[in-house]
Amino acid sequence: MQHNQVKPYQKSDATKKEEVTSMFDRIAPFYDLLNGVLSAGIDTLWRRKAIKTVQTRNTDLAILDIATGTADLALEANKQLDAKEIIGLDISQKMIDIGNKKIQKKGLDNTIKLELGDSENLHYDTGYFDVVTAAFGVRNFGDLKKGLSEMHRVLKPGGEMIVLEFSRPTIFPFKQMFNLYFKYILPLIGRFTSKDPRAYSYLYESVQVFPDYDKFGEILKDIGFKQVKWRALSLGICTIYHSVK
Numbered sequence: 001m002q003h004n005q006v007k008p009y010q011k012s013d014a015t016k017k018e019e020v021t022s023m024f025d026r027i028a029p030f031y032d033l034l035n036g037v038l039s040a041g042i043d044t045l046w047r048r049k050a051i052k053t054v055q056t057r058n059t060d061l062a063i064l065d066i067a068t069g070t071a072d073l074a075l076e077a078n079k080q081l082d083a084k085e086i087i088g089l090d091i092s093q094k095m096i097d098i099g100n101k102k103i104q105k106k107g108l109d110n111t112i113k114l115e116l117g118d119s120e121n122l123h124y125d126t127g128y129f130d131v132v133t134a135a136f137g138v139r140n141f142g143d144l145k146k147g148l149s150e151m152h153r154v155l156k157p158g159g160e161m162i163v164l165e166f167s168r169p170t171i172f173p174f175k176q177m178f179n180l181y182f183k184y185i186l187p188l189i190g191r192f193t194s195k196d197p198r199a200y201s202y203l204y205e206s207v208q209v210f211p212d213y214d215k216f217g218e219i220l221k222d223i224g225f226k227q228v229k230w231r232a233l234s235l236g237i238c239t240i241y242h243s244v245k
């Protein structure tokens with residue numbers, strides 16, 4: 001099955017993008033808490049490692065965080081990098097609202113700006129950003145190649161793209177054990193905590209059809225990214241993809 005055919009609610013009259021937007025609007029109030037609980041806090045470490053792969057030590061960077069959600073990756077980028085501006089873009093206003101509260105609480109409103117928008121139609125100039133990032137976002141795109149091409153377009157030549165995304169563990173017996181948790185236990189906890197019966201089943205299903213590891217690397221190369229490298233984290237639960245325009 002193609003990755004864009006797996007949708008949160010599988011309604012025939014709605015696009016994946018529409019369903020993804022309403023799903024994140026619905027689960028936004030529970031998103032941060034559930035992330036922490038379901039990953040036992042490791043998600044914070046994954047984001048930290050993802051930003052650590054940024055090679056440039058230039059100052060005054062312009063950074064775009066795609067599918068920023070509640071802005072955790074944008075906040076991590078601000079911690080580790082010397083940014084003059086960080087834009088976080090997301091299609092769900094409810095996720096942005098929560099992200100904005102976190103940014104305001106930390107007094108970072110002048111550096112990090114969150115904007116409502118679709119990653120498949122970016123309104124930023126070609127070659128504007130030094131670094132483009134996306135954590136757990138690209139799997140949700142309606143059109144993966146279009147979204148990645150847009151990320152490529154807005155990068156400066158030599159600019160870096162970092163994608164952090166779930167992948168499927170391959171090592172026996174961890175693969176089998178994790179699959180039990182991911183397929184059955186996590187959706188059950190998610191169902192009762194997020195009040196959305198489908199969100200965390202969609203998470204499992206969307207990861208199963210997502211092109212991970214070398215397959216994702218090949219897609220990046222086809223789009224025009226160079227020096228494509230990936231590194232699996234936590235025995236392959238998720239992977240950091242680093243590439244250059």
Ligand SMILES: C[S@@+](CC[C@H](N)C(=O)[O-])C[C@H]1O[C@@H](n2cnc3c(N)ncnc32)[C@H](O)[C@@H]1O
Nearest residue numbers: 024067068069090091092095118119135136140
């Ligand atoms: C799993 S969350 C990840 C949020 C955040 N990056 C993090 O690390 O926690 C995925 C986010 O992608 C956003 N998203 C999905 N499709 C999108 C699109 N086409 N354009 C912009 N944002 C999108 C969703 O609204 C959601 O906030």
